[in-house]
Amino acid sequence: MPEFIARPAYEIALRLEMRDGCAWSVVLKPEDISDTALRDFEHELSLHLETPVRILDVTGLSFVDLRQQLHTPPGDVVVLVGLDDWSRDSWTSLDINRDGMAREGPLIFWLSPSGVLGLCRHAPNIRSFVGGSIFPLGPEKGVMSEEERQRRLEQFAGHFQLRNEQVIQMAEAGTLPPEPEFVEWLVLLGRGDLV
Amino acid sequence: MPESPAPPKQPVATRREKFRAYMKNFNPTAPARDAIDSGLVLEDLHNSLSRSLAARADLEPGSQQLLAGGIGSGKTTELLLAEKSLYAEGNTAPLFIDITAETDLSGLDSGALLAAFGLHLVRAFRQEQLQAGFSGEQLAEVKKAANRIREFSLGKTESRWVDDYDYYEPPPEEEDGPPEPGHYITVHTPGKLQPPFPALQRDIQQIHEPLEMFLTAARKLFHDVVVIFDGLDRLIGLEKFWAVAHQDLRALRKLQVSVLAAAPLSILYGAGRQIAENFDRVYHLQTLAAEPEKLAVLKSVLEQRSVTEMLGSQQAERICVASGGVLRDLITLARDAGEEAYISGSDQIRLEDVEKAVGQLGTGYLRGLGPGQLKALSTLNKTGSFDPNSSVNMELLVTGRALEYSSTDFRVHPALLPLITKPEARIA
Numbered sequence: 001m002p003e004f005i006a007r008p009a010y011e012i013a014l015r016l017e018m019r020d021g022c023a024w025s026v027v028l029k030p031e032d033i034s035d036t037a038l039r040d041f042e043h044e045l046s047l048h049l050e051t052p053v054r055i056l057d058v059t060g061l062s063f064v065d066l067r068q069q070l071h072t073p074p075g076d077v078v079v080l081v082g083l084d085d086w087s088r089d090s091w092t093s094l095d096i097n098r099d100g101m102a103r104e105g106p107l108i109f110w111l112s113p114s115g116v117l118g119l120c121r122h123a124p125n126i127r128s129f130v131g132g133s134i135f136p137l138g139p140e141k142g143v144m145s146e147e148e149r150q151r152r153l154e155q156f157a158g159h160f161q162l163r164n165e166q167v168i169q170m171a172e173a174g175t176l177p178p179e180p181e182f183v184e185w186l187v188l189l190g191r192g193d194l195v
Numbered sequence: 196m197p198e199s200p201a202p203p204k205q206p207v208a209t210r211r212e213k214f215r216a217y218m219k220n221f222n223p224t225a226p227a228r229d230a231i232d233s234g235l236v237l238e239d240l241h242n243s244l245s246r247s248l249a250a251r252a253d254l255e256p257g258s259q260q261l262l263a264g265g266i267g268s269g270k271t272t273e274l275l276l277a278e279k280s281l282y283a284e285g286n287t288a289p290l291f292i293d294i295t296a297e298t299d300l301s302g303l304d305s306g307a308l309l310a311a312f313g314l315h316l317v318r319a320f321r322q323e324q325l326q327a328g329f330s331g332e333q334l335a336e337v338k339k340a341a342n343r344i345r346e347f348s349l350g351k352t353e354s355r356w357v358d359d360y361d362y363y364e365p366p367p368e369e370e371d372g373p374p375e376p377g378h379y380i381t382v383h384t385p386g387k388l389q390p391p392f393p394a395l396q397r398d399i400q401q402i403h404e405p406l407e408m409f410l411t412a413a414r415k416l417f418h419d420v421v422v423i424f425d426g427l428d429r430l431i432g433l434e435k436f437w438a439v440a441h442q443d444l445r446a447l448r449k450l451q452v453s454v455l456a457a458a459p460l461s462i463l464y465g466a467g468r469q470i471a472e473n474f475d476r477v478y479h480l481q482t483l484a485a486e487p488e489k490l491a492v493l494k495s496v497l498e499q500r501s502v503t504e505m506l507g508s509q510q511a512e513r514i515c516v517a518s519g520g521v522l523r524d525l526i527t528l529a530r531d532a533g534e535e536a537y538i539s540g541s542d543q544i545r546l547e548d549v550e551k552a553v554g555q556l557g558t559g560y561l562r563g564l565g566p567g568q569l570k571a572l573s574t575l576n577k578t579g580s581f582d583p584n585s586s587v588n589m590e591l592l593v594t595g596r597a598l599e600y601s602s603t604d605f606r607v608h609p610a611l612l613p614l615i616t617k618p619e620a621r622i623a
Contacts, residue, residue, distance in 0.1 A: 015534050018214055022224040063299045093301035096429040100295045102226070120563030124594040125429060128266045129224050131527035132555025134562070174566075 008137050009041050013048030015133075016077065016106045023106040024126075025133035026119070031084075031112045031184040032152070033137075038110065042079060049077060055110075057082040063093065067100045075104040084115040091122035098125040113183035136187065149188055156185050164189055213505070214537045220500040221530040223523045227271040231279070237499045238276055240269070240492065244478060245276035251476065252277070252421045252453035253287050259444055261458040261471070263428070264480030266595050267523025270457045273480065274423050277455055281421055288413055288420045290315045295426040308443035309402050310348035312422050312452070316409045317341045337412065340405035347402045399446050410450060421453040428457040431593055433467050444473075460593050465584040482598045483520035485609065490515045493525060505533065510549050517553040519598050519608045528552050528610075557610035560596050564615075572596060572607050572615050581605035 008027065016023055029037070038055065046053040058066055059082040070078060086094075094101075101107065109130070111119065116134065120127055157163060160181075162170075167185050170176040171194040176186075186194050220235060230236050238245070244262075251258055264270045274291070281289040290312065294300060297311045320337075413420050430436040436459055447454055461467045463479055471477045483492055493515035497506065506514075506529065514532065518525035531552035536544045564572075567587050575581045575597060582588055583599070591597035592605075599605050607615065 011538065014538055018211075018218050018534055018537055019530070020215075020219040020222045020225065022222065022226070024224055063301070093299075096300045097295055098429065099293060099426060100299075102224070117563050120559070121565075124266055124431075127559060128523055128595065130559065131223060131524070132531055132552060132557075132559050134555070134559055 008135060009044030010048055012108070012135060013045055016049060019106070021075075021104050021106070022102060023133075024109075024129045025106070025135060026109045026111055026116060026130055027079075028116050028134055028136040028187070029110060029112060030137065030152070030187060031114065031181070033112075038079075038081065041110075045077065045079075051077060053077045053079060055079045055081055063097050063100065067097070070101055070103050070107070073105075077106050077108070078103075079108045079110050081110045083109065083118070084112045086115070086118050088118070088122045091118050095123035095125045098123075098129065113187055117183065153185070153188055156181065156188075168194070210542060211537075213542075214533060217505045217533050218530055221526050221533065223267075223526040223530060227275055231272065231275055235500050236272055236276075237496055240483070240496065241273060241480060244480070245273045246280050248273070248277040248455050248478070249280035249284070249421075252455055253281060253284055253419070255475070256419050256453055257448045257451040258475045259448060259454040259456075259473075261456055261462065261474050261477045262480060263458040263460050263462050263477060265460055265482065265521065265592065265598070267521050268480045268482065269522045270428060270480055271425050272522075274425050274455060274457060278423055286419070288319060288416075289423060290319060290420065291423045291425065293425045295429065300426060300429055304438060305442045306347075306399055306402075307439065308424060309399060309406070309446055310344075311424075312443075312447070313344035313402060313406055313409075314348050315422075316406065316413065316420070317344055320409055320412060337408060340408040343405040344402065344409075347405075399442050403446060403450070406450060410452065419451070419453065421455065422447065424454065424456040426457065428459050431459045431461060433459070433461050433470060436462070437470050441473075461589055463583075464589060482600055483522070484600065485516055485518060485520035487512065487516055493518065493520060496522065496525060497529060500529075505536075506544050510544050510546055513546065513549050513553075517549075517556070517610050519606070519610065520600070521595060521598065521608070524556060524595075524608075524610070528556060531555060553610050557608075557612075557614045560594075560608055560611040561614045564596070568596070569615060572611070575605060576607050576612060576615070579605070 012025065012027070015025070027041070042053045042055055054076050056066075056069055056078050058080055061069070109115070109119065119130075153164065156167075164185075167176060167182065168189065168191055171182075171186055171191065176182050222230075227236075231238075248260055248262065251260060262270050262273060271293075278289045278291045281287045292311050292315055294308065294311055297314075298307060320341075410420060427436060427440065430439060440456070444454060458477065459467075462471050462477060484490075485493060490512055494511060497511050497514070510532065514525065514528045518528055528549070532544050532549040535548035535551045536542075539548065541548065568591060571581075571585075571587050571591060581597065583592055583605070588597065592599060596608055596611055597605055598608055
C-alpha cells in the first residue's frame, strides 16, 4: 500500500522531473480540503519544478473546451480540479475521450477519496494511464493541520455515532459502508490502506 | 506548509542523467508512434499480427478486420505497425485515424467515421499532389466534392430566405425581382464531427459520391486505400460501438475501402459475437504469458529498451511476472521502480523498489472494487472458474483486473492478487 507523502509537492515534483512528459498522476486529498491547500500545493510544486503550474477547474466545461484548454499551452503542468462530484456518465464520457486529453506536459488529477473511486470504477482507460501513480496527501504531515484533522474526525464521530476504532474494525471486517465519508474517515486515520 | 529540503544537487547530476535516460525509455503514456519511431518497440511481439492485418487489408479490398484486446495490451501499436507495413508495400495508401483526436467520442454517432475518413482523404489528396493528372475542369469538380465532404464533416452555416407575409420586410434594394415579404435567417447545419450527431442514412448516401470521386483519384496512384480507425475500443458498450460502426462500415465496404479498427474486448463474448460476425476477421490481442518459466518474450520487451545497466535480471523478472503480461503495466512497473530507486537515493533499481511499484499498481487496481467484483475475483483465484459472459466478469476483464491467457485460462492480475486475499480488501 502506498504511504502518505510527507512532502507531497516536493516528491511529486521529483517524480515529474524524472518522467519524460505525458505523465499522469493523481493526488488523493482529503474530502473537504481548503482552497488554500490547493494554492499552497500549486505554489510549492511550481517552486520545485521552476515552472508555472496551472490549475484547471473542469466545472461546467464541455469536453471540447477541456481539450482546448489542456492544449493551450500543451507543455505546462496542469492540475485538474472539480472532478470530485462527477457522475458515472461524466467519468465514462471523459474516459472514452482519454486520448483527447493526452498532452506533452504532466497532468495531475486533484481528487478526493470519492473522486478516486469514481475514476477507478468508471474510467478504466484513464486509470490505466495513471497506473500506480496515486499519491495520498498525508493528513498529519501534509496540507491539513492536526487541528483540522481532529475537528473533522470529531464531526464524523458525532454524526455517525461511531468511534475511530470501530470504523477501522468495520473496515477490516468488510462491513463498513462504501460511502465517501467513511473512506475519508479512514484516510484521516492514516488507514488509507483499507480504502 | 512544512519546509521541504532542496532537491538533490551535485555530484548526483550524472546519476540524475542516468535515471532520466532510463525513464525516457519507459514512458507508458508516450504516444505509440513515438515509441515505434524511437526503436523502443519489439515489432514482432504478436507473431506477425500487424503484418497479417496489413496483408489481408491489401489483398482483399473492402475487407474489414477488428483488433480486440484489453486496455494497455498494445492495440494502437499493432495498428501503427500495420500502417507501417502497408507503407512499406508501397501499393496502398493507409489512412490512420485516431478518432478520439477528431471528435468527442462519447457523442459519436453514425456518419462520424465516414466524416473523419473523408477529411483525411482530402488531406492525403493534397499531400500526395494527385491533382497533377487532372484537367482544370476535373479539379473544379474535385474541389466541389472536397467542400461537400467538409460540410458533411464540420457542418455549415448559410443564410436562407424565409417567406413571411405576416411581417412584411422588403429585401435590400439592390436585389433583383419583385419584393416579397420575408427575411433572412442563419441556419447552421452541424457537421458529423461535432456533437450532436443525428444518425441519418440519407446523409451517409450523400457523402458516398464525393468520397468515390476522391477514391478514384487516389487509386490512380495507389492500388487501394486502407483506413485504420483507432480509438473505437473506448466504446466499451457494444450498443454504442455498433451504433457508430454499423452504417459507416457498410458504406466503406461499398466503396471497396479496407478497414482495420480497434474494438472493445466485449466483442469477443456473449452478444458481442453476433456483432463480430459482421467482420471478416476479429483478432484477439491476448495477454502475453507471464509465468516465471515463460518470461522470455516479456523480458525481450524490457531488453529492447536497453535496461541491463539499471535493472538487474532478478528485478526484471519480478517486473515481468507482476505485470501479468499487460504491456502498459510492464512499462509502468519498470518506470515506477526506477522512480522509487531514484527518490530513495539508490543508484540501481532494487527488489524493494520493484515491490513498491507493484504494490502501488495493485492498489490502483484494488480501488473502486465492489463486493461483487471482489467475490468474483476471489472465486477465480480459488477455483479458476470464470464466465466471461457475466456482466461482473466482463467488467473485470475490461478493466484489466482479470486477465485472459486463453479461452480456458483466466487469472487475477498478479499485482492485485495479494491485495484481494487480505481481509481489508473486502471494502470498496
